[in-house]
Amino acid sequence: MPAALQFSSVSKRYDSGYEAIEGISFTVEPRRFISIVGPSGCGKSTVLNLAAGLLTASAGRVEVFGEPLAGLNRRAAYLFQQDALLPWKSVLDNAALGLELRGRAPDAAQDWLRRVGLEAFSTRYPHELSGGMRKRVALAQCLAVQPDLLLMDEPFSALDIHTRLRMEQELLDWVGTAGTTVLFITHDLEEAIALSDEVLVLSAGPRSHLVGRYEIDLPRPRPLLDLKTEPRFAEIYRAIWHDLRGEVIRALGDHPGGKAHG
Numbered sequence: 001m002p003a004a005l006q007f008s009s010v011s012k013r014y015d016s017g018y019e020a021i022e023g024i025s026f027t028v029e030p031r032r033f034i035s036i037v038g039p040s041g042c043g044k045s046t047v048l049n050l051a052a053g054l055l056t057a058s059a060g061r062v063e064v065f066g067e068p069l070a071g072l073n074r075r076a077a078y079l080f081q082q083d084a085l086l087p088w089k090s091v092l093d094n095a096a097l098g099l100e101l102r103g104r105a106p107d108a109a110q111d112w113l114r115r116v117g118l119e120a121f122s123t124r125y126p127h128e129l130s131g132g133m134r135k136r137v138a139l140a141q142c143l144a145v146q147p148d149l150l151l152m153d154e155p156f157s158a159l160d161i162h163t164r165l166r167m168e169q170e171l172l173d174w175v176g177t178a179g180t181t182v183l184f185i186t187h188d189l190e191e192a193i194a195l196s197d198e199v200l201v202l203s204a205g206p207r208s209h210l211v212g213r214y215e216i217d218l219p220r221p222r223p224l225l226d227l228k229t230e231p232r233f234a235e236i237y238r239a240i241w242h243d244l245r246g247e248v249i250r251a252l253g254d255h256p257g258g259k260a261h262g
């Protein structure tokens, strides 16, 4: 079976002339959960938008299940960094949106609302929900289409810590059951380690590139509530932070008032 996603020496130069990423190569094999971490503004969303087909590479190749990606990535569902529900549509209609856009029957939406615990809210509107509930609707919308590839851009970073932990656990459980392939973007190294099979570290921009790859050998299923206090977790964290730390400092150094000390 071909890789779900393959980047080969991919670079992206924006029209402004800014060279966001340069020479990035990685592979997402089917049923794997891969995270990309990196400092703010380094090019994480750029990578995900390239994978979604929302951007085109200036150099290099993006392949999806063995085919060169041309236009939108139809094998993927995409969970944005920002809230992406349509305010004028009910919870149920929002959950069904992905199915509708693909010309499929919307029936599965109700079932996914039940799975994310929002069956009783199907006739409500997004403004009547909490942030965590809205995120669950967005997730139901993505999972309902049973995508071959799930692309997630900092999906939980706006949530409070407890809601976030719960959402992360639910995501792991759903993905584990369905065997979904995931490319997950975050600036949070703990989150990346807790969820992933492999963590890729991006350098600070411009011309951001991969500075480290780490296989995460923590056993599954992973009870997240206790995972972070395990010695092996701390060991992995230290090893990756060694790479990431320098990039975070470099990224801060580019901003006035953010000069790193020591």
Ligand SMILES: Nc1ncnc2c1ncn2[C@@H]1O[C@H](COP(=O)(O)OP(=O)(O)OP(=O)(O)O)[C@@H](O)[C@H]1O
Pocket (backbone or CB within 6 Å): 014, 015, 016, 018, 020, 038, 039, 040, 041, 042, 043, 044, 045, 046, 047, 187, 205
């Ligand atoms: N359309 C664009 N035109 C020009 N430059 C852009 C464009 N989009 C993004 N950039 C620049 O490319 C760099 C990478 O942006 P990107 O959004 O990929 O970073 P990120 O790692 O996702 O950041 P964050 O952590 O804040 O979400 C940034 O310096 C940004 O200003």
Ligand SMILES: [Mg+2]
Pocket (backbone or CB within 6 Å): 044, 045, 046, 081, 153
């Ligand atoms: Mg981003």
